[in-house]
Amino acid sequence: MAASLNGMAAHGGILPFGSTFLMFSDYMRPAIRLARSDGAGVIYVFTHDSIGVGEDGPTHQPIEQLAALRAIPQLVVIRPGDANETAVAWRVAIESRHRPVALALTRQNVATLDRNQFAPADGLRRGAYVLADASNGKPDVVLIGTGSEVGLVVAARQKLAEQKFRRASFQCRAGNCTICSRAEYRESVLPSSIRPRLAVEAALPQGWHRYVGDGGDVIGIERFGASAPGNVVMENSASPWSTSWNGLWGYWKNRKCASPSWYWEQGSSAKSWRANWCGLFLAAKFTAEERHLRRVAKIKALEKRYGKSV
Secondary structure, eight states: OHHHHHHHHHHOSSOOEEEEEGGGHHHHHHHHHHHHHHTOOOEEEEEOOSGGGOTTOGGGOOSSHHHHHHTSTTOEEEOOSSHHHHHHHHHHHHHOTTSOEEEEOOSSOOOOOOTTTSOOGGGGGGSEEEEEOOTTSOOSOEEEEOGGGHHHHHHHHHHHHHTTOOOEEEEEOOSSSGGGTOHHHHHHHSOTTOOOEEEEOSSOOTTOHHHHOTTOEEEOOOSOOOSSOHHHHHHHSSSGGGSOHHHHHHHHHHHTOOOHHHHHHTTOOHHHHHHHHHHHHHSOOOOHHHHHHHHHHHHHHHHHHHTSOO
16 A cells, blocks of 8 residues: 555655554555655555554554654654644645655544643644643643543643642654754753653653653553453553553552652652652552562453453
8 A cells, every 4th residue: 555655646646645554554664664765745544553442452553653653764753632633633744745744543532622721733733832831831740642642641730730739731743743853942842941751652652751851751551452442451551551540649649659749849859750750640659570460460350351362
């Protein structure tokens, strides 16, 4: 399919596009790379972009595919977070006549954000934008999300607001985005003075560390998925960000962790911040061994429930 799209683009007269599961971009990679090197105006509409695919299992659940696409020099990769961003992403793709564009769309339902309360989706054109800033313009932490995880970041911001904790969040669509080369705009979105940053994406974390820096952290997936309903896979994934917010806060209170603001007031190190503040998100202030045992127990529970190896 990808090779055919290149041929149609070379012939001219049309704007070719093709669609398939994101997982199958691996088969298309040589043709996608050729399209970029030739400056071909091709659009790839990839769907089923995470472990939320569900019962199709690990063979159809992309993990490293987003990172692989972003590694192709100057390939535009967009993972929109709601219907508004998807519309803007499609316009960006149509207007990009001299380079290919890859759209990564989710299978599961996601909420459409009220743009009267959040920034206009047109900010996606610049690669990343402030979705919701702190009320006083001076955030304590930057939350980063893409695609279906934007909703999780928004929920995190709301939960922090309930706890009377200053907050900011923004949506960043890709590692290969214009924010990389425009220093002034990048500073407005990722202020260098704010070191606590947390990026959340249901994919391999590779590439995100350049944005969170040594004072931040990344929550992603570093294992293959499982054959089970999408919501079950999410709930039992090795990536603990999938845990419900009620469970996160319940765990945080039961563990009696100090508040993140307390650690900053004490001038704690980035390590202390990650261990306690990110513990709120990770729902796991465990040792490496404890996390491993917890993961194994979940996998065994899935195997017992569905009668197959996951």
